Amino acid sequence: MRRLAEIPVNRYLDFALFLALGLFPLFGSLFYTQLLEKYLVFLIFAFSLDLVWGYAGLMDLGHAVLFGLGGYTMALSLSAQEGVPEFMARYGVKQVPLWLQWIVPQPAAVLVCILLPALLAGLLGRFLFYSRVGGVFFSVITLALAEIFSLFIQSQQEYTGGFNGIGGLPGLSLFGHSLSLAEGYYFVFLMVLLVYIFCRALMTSRFGLVLRGIRENETRLEFLGYGQARFKTAAFALSGALAGFAGALYVPVNGMIAPNDVGMEFSTAAVVWLAIGGRGNLTGAALGTLLVNVLGNALSEHFGAYWQLLLGAALLAVVLFFPNGIVGSLQLAVRGRTVRKGAARRE
Amino acid sequence: MEKKLCVFLVCAVLSACTLTGCGHNASGGSEKDRPIKIGVLYSLSGVTSVSEKQLYDGTKMAIQKINENGGIHGRKIETVFADYASDPAKAADKARKLILDEKVTAIIGTCSSSARKAVKPVVESYHSLLIYPQSYEGQEQSKNIIYVGCIPNQQAEIFVKWLLKNAGKKFFLIGCDFVYPQVENKLAKEYLAAGGGSVVGEEYVPYGSTDFSSVLNKIKSSNPDIVYSELTGDSNVAFYKQYHAYGLKATIASLTTNETVLKSIGADAGKNSFICVDYFKNVENPINQTFVKKYAETIKDGTVPTYAAMGGYNGGLFLGEALRKAKDPENTQQVAEAFRELQIDSPSGKISIDGKNNHTRLYCRIGKVDEKGEIHVIFTSEKPIDPKP
Numbered sequence: 001m002r003r004l005a006e007i008p009v010n011r012y013l014d015f016a017l018f019l020a021l022g023l024f025p026l027f028g029s030l031f032y033t034q035l036l037e038k039y040l041v042f043l044i045f046a047f048s049l050d051l052v053w054g055y056a057g058l059m060d061l062g063h064a065v066l067f068g069l070g071g072y073t074m075a076l077s078l079s080a081q082e083g084v085p086e087f088m089a090r091y092g093v094k095q096v097p098l099w100l101q102w103i104v105p106q107p108a109a110v111l112v113c114i115l116l117p118a119l120l121a122g123l124l125g126r127f128l129f130y131s132r133v134g135g136v137f138f139s140v141i142t143l144a145l146a147e148i149f150s151l152f153i154q155s156q157q158e159y160t161g162g163f164n165g166i167g168g169l170p171g172l173s174l175f176g177h178s179l180s181l182a183e184g185y186y187f188v189f190l191m192v193l194l195v196y197i198f199c200r201a202l203m204t205s206r207f208g209l210v211l212r213g214i215r216e217n218e219t220r221l222e223f224l225g226y227g228q229a230r231f232k233t234a235a236f237a238l239s240g241a242l243a244g245f246a247g248a249l250y251v252p253v254n255g256m257i258a259p260n261d262v263g264m265e266f267s268t269a270a271v272v273w274l275a276i277g278g279r280g281n282l283t284g285a286a287l288g289t290l291l292v293n294v295l296g297n298a299l300s301e302h303f304g305a306y307w308q309l310l311l312g313a314a315l316l317a318v319v320l321f322f323p324n325g326i327v328g329s330l331q332l333a334v335r336g337r338t339v340r341k342g343a344a345r346r347e
Numbered sequence: 348m349e350k351k352l353c354v355f356l357v358c359a360v361l362s363a364c365t366l367t368g369c370g371h372n373a374s375g376g377s378e379k380d381r382p383i384k385i386g387v388l389y390s391l392s393g394v395t396s397v398s399e400k401q402l403y404d405g406t407k408m409a410i411q412k413i414n415e416n417g418g419i420h421g422r423k424i425e426t427v428f429a430d431y432a433s434d435p436a437k438a439a440d441k442a443r444k445l446i447l448d449e450k451v452t453a454i455i456g457t458c459s460s461s462a463r464k465a466v467k468p469v470v471e472s473y474h475s476l477l478i479y480p481q482s483y484e485g486q487e488q489s490k491n492i493i494y495v496g497c498i499p500n501q502q503a504e505i506f507v508k509w510l511l512k513n514a515g516k517k518f519f520l521i522g523c524d525f526v527y528p529q530v531e532n533k534l535a536k537e538y539l540a541a542g543g544g545s546v547v548g549e550e551y552v553p554y555g556s557t558d559f560s561s562v563l564n565k566i567k568s569s570n571p572d573i574v575y576s577e578l579t580g581d582s583n584v585a586f587y588k589q590y591h592a593y594g595l596k597a598t599i600a601s602l603t604t605n606e607t608v609l610k611s612i613g614a615d616a617g618k619n620s621f622i623c624v625d626y627f628k629n630v631e632n633p634i635n636q637t638f639v640k641k642y643a644e645t646i647k648d649g650t651v652p653t654y655a656a657m658g659g660y661n662g663g664l665f666l667g668e669a670l671r672k673a674k675d676p677e678n679t680q681q682v683a684e685a686f687r688e689l690q691i692d693s694p695s696g697k698i699s700i701d702g703k704n705n706h707t708r709l710y711c712r713i714g715k716v717d718e719k720g721e722i723h724v725i726f727t728s729e730k731p732i733d734p735k736p
Contacts, residue, residue, distance in 0.1 A: 031447040035440060151553055155524055163525030164461040168468045256465050258435045300430045305391035
């Protein structure tokens with residue numbers, strides 16, 4: 001009994017969440033299963049942001065750039081499966097460009113989707129963290145990056161579809177066999193589980209411990225011989241790889257990608273998910289993502305023009321009254337109760 | 348802390364209750380008086396909400412009119428609204444929801460080409476029907492989409508010819524940096540080459556940009572007769588104002604300005620410019636006079652009907668006619684068939700659907716802005732123009 005009580009509260013929540021997600025297609029309607037499949041992809045993205053913000057304490061306001069790099073790579077690859085895509089042909093592109101030919105085979109595309117964002121994050125880390133750029137400056141730089149990236153995508157119309165994005169893409173397929181909705185859902189679900197286990201393992205490892213140490217007290221950790229820049233850069237690059245992977249999954253699940261999915265708006269949306277759910281324990285990321293998206297969807301159906309205002313009010317309320325997010329506050333409350341019980345027993 | 352937790356839980360439970368509470372009310376009754384469900388898909392939030400509000404208002408008025416006049420063979424039209432917050436991916440989600448969960452017969456909506464392109468594969472894969480109310484760049488056809496707005500050969504081609512004859516030969520092309528302006532300008536160049544005009548400059552600004560100082564310098568140094576613009580939203584308003592403040596004299600000719608935009612621009616900056624669309628508030632015919640009056644009574648937000656509102660209205664009227672014509676108004680296939688060569692008496696004139704390409708035969712009108720900021724219709728095409736997408 002006591003051993004059960006020692007398991008942190010968020011682990012129960014994780015279990016409940018994953019159970020619910022795993023069972024959903026059995027009961028949920030076609031439409032909601034499809035919608036939830038997309039939110040599952042968002043979970044991977046939220047986990048990747050939790051690595052940098054929750055564990056390393058770096059608030060990345062341009063995380064969607066990494067997501068978008070993966071997403072656009074996959075979208076280009078899928079659109080070029082049968083020769084020059086329509087949006088390129090419109091600008092007089094007659095032949096599939098060489099760089100695009102390389103990523104037409106799916107395995108190559110997936111690899112690039114993961115490596116390219118990791119490389120960008122690694123490079124950014126190399127320049128920012130080694131010059132001791134952190135805190136709010138890191139946030140501002142990443143925010144600017146998000147805006148630049150989205151403008152860049154919009155201006156390169158012949159290669160990115162510009163403002164309209166790249167659409168009409170085929171759904172998920174494995175080894176040439178295209179997956180049905182249920183198969184696709186469980187495939188994405190499996191990926192989410194794997195990413196979750198990977199993140200959990202990583203964060204309980206020595207690497208994760210050092211990372212959290214740096215978040216709490218950088219000077220002390222450096223005094224002990226752990227270079228902050230090295231660890232932060234590694235964490236950022238890993239997070240980039242995961243974000244890129246999420247982007248690569250998003251495109252076939254969603255059928256399209258547009259500048260909205262890669263800019264400031266989506267970056268800050270992810271920050272909001274984590275702020276509401278709670279940071280640094282993955283559970284918060286998962287709960288926040290699902291809650292905000294499901295709630296946003298429900299609100300938009302019932303409150304027309306005002307739903308974003310209501311969502312904003314809810315966000316304000318959470319930040320004001322539960323600054324640690326829902327899961328963080330829950331943990332504190334449960335811990336408070338056990339401490340009090342222990343004290344009572346001693347008396 | 349525990350108290351806070353309690354408060355939070357109570358809040359969560361309450362919000363969950365309200366959300367489920369206002370769920371669907373079962374539409375019972377026999378088939379004869381059960382309402383016909385259609386989806387209405389616009390953004391009343393997000394960056395395109397200003398123009399989509401006009402589309403939405405137009406559609407709302409059309410459905411209201413149909414229901415007031417006895418509905419479809421006695422059955423009311425019930426609209427299911429969905430807001431997609433100017434996000435194309437969300438537009439696709441919502442379209443899926445309207446088709447799969449709400450089981451609507453057809454959807455009327457979307458504004459930008461990006462949203463339409465996102466919804467297109469959805470309506471195609473579920474064999475549903477989208478009525479698209481906005482003017483756009485053409486070059487698209489789908490048997491699952493009815494295009495109600497005008498396309499370049501019904502607008503730009505005539506406009507450029509008219510400008511060459513009446514206003515000048517040297518054109519400076521400007522637009523926001525996305526597909527619609529790029530395609531329009533590409534076509535404008537073709538029309539100009541054919542009509543003996545010339546292009547002295549071409550500029551694109553990022554969507555939503557409001558700083559035109561460098562563009563204005565370029566316009567000044569290239570000395571055009573006409574500044575031909577497809578700027579939209581905030582960029583459009585800012586451009587007119589800065590252009591006026593800078594004191595440039597070439598005439599602005601726009602494909603995207605309307606009465607609402609003109610109000611934000613102001614009469615000073617807007618005067619003497621030309622606009623070419625399929626409908627203006629000041630179109631003179633009895634149907635339009637009644638419509639404008641009705642609009643003022645229904646939409647009490649101080650706006651007047653624009654070509655966008657008219658697109659939404661025409662879309663609604665067409666859909667109503669098609670539902671009436673179809674044997675079973677809940678059979679999307681039959682409704683889609685009913686759209687072929689369908690004709691309506693709209694405030695913008697007698698217009699009809701071209702069965703060959705699902706686009707609409709529309710009038711082309713050119714307006715000139717006077718000192719008071721009113722648009723005078725100075726040119727109307729003799730008959731509705733066949734769409735060539």
